[in-house]
Amino acid sequence: MARYTGPVCRLCRREGQKLFLKGDRCYTDKCSVAKRNFAPGQHGQSRKKLTEYGMQLREKQKVRRFYGISESQMIKYFAMADKMKGITGENLLRILELRLDNVVYRMGFASSRAEARQLVTHGHFLVNGAKVDIPSLLTKVGDVIEVKEKSRNSDKLKELVENHSGNTARWLDVNVEQLKGSIVAEPAREDIDIPVEEHLIVELYSK
Structure with missing residues (x-):
């Protein structure tokens, strides 16, 4: 999958929260999420209840966008995390942090x-x-x-x-x-300030 090269503020709006993809701008009133807190596109303001799969997909996409990685990279990192000792979701975030x-x-x-x-x-x-x-x-x-x-x-x-x-x-x-x-140490889960429910990603890839 090719890397996304469009307006990154659309990604934050799609996830409904700040992903801090534009550095300092994200902390100002110019932030798109602060001004238009709804998904982009014609039907962005019509909120639909997500299915279980939809919630899992959104969490996975959120992590991908936070770290700027492709789907193939995400799959590779998940495979690595799954083989490691410990909790797979936390292992995945630790790998991405490193x-x-x-x-x-x-x-x-x-x-x-x-x-x-x-x-x-x-x-x-x-x-x-x-x-x-x-x-x-x-x-x-x-x-x-x-x-x-x-x-x-x-x-x-x-x-x-x-x-x-x-x-x-x-x-x-x-x-x-x-x-x-x-x-000086591997990042613990409490050190990773990303608002994501990693267990949903594990459930998605474990199907």
């Missing part, structure tokens, strides 16, 4: 996951000292992620450092001044 683009976003080096994905693709980051340009790379505890030396003078990254809130996930250790961070 994607390199999400880690860069969680560290505060990008204002959205889409921006993080672009920065990684353009080769601005090192993982354990080696240049990596694969956003889907699954990181692990102990990995060190840092901005490449040649990229540290970019206006965009300087702006991100100046506006960094310092509120990074507790499973990460970030040194904003050095544009560097490390993964």
Whole structure:
């Protein structure tokens, strides 16, 4: 399936909640969900009661859109999560959180996951000292992620450092001044602030 390239605000409206796909804009009055909190399209304002399958599908689509992944990637990650020990739904979210683009976003080096994905693709980051340009790379505890030396003078990254809130996930250790961070633990379910009922996704893929 090709990556969606249309207006991302339509995705938030389709799910009926903010997915924070446009960074800072999502926190302002310009947010489409705040202005038009109904699904896009001709029949968007007619609310229909979802079936059990419909609820499962919506949760799956919500997660895909949060992390910006394709259906084939979602299926691959679910298969990985299903083989791991523990709760499959939580395993799935943990895998998605450990994607390199999400880690860069969680560290505060990008204002959205889409921006993080672009920065990684353009080769601005090192993982354990080696240049990596694969956003889907699954990181692990102990990995060190840092901005490449040649990229540290970019206006965009300087702006991100100046506006960094310092509120990074507790499973990460970030040194904003050095544009560097490390993964100190695997993310627990309570560390993942995504409003999703992952058990519905498990039910969908287990049919």
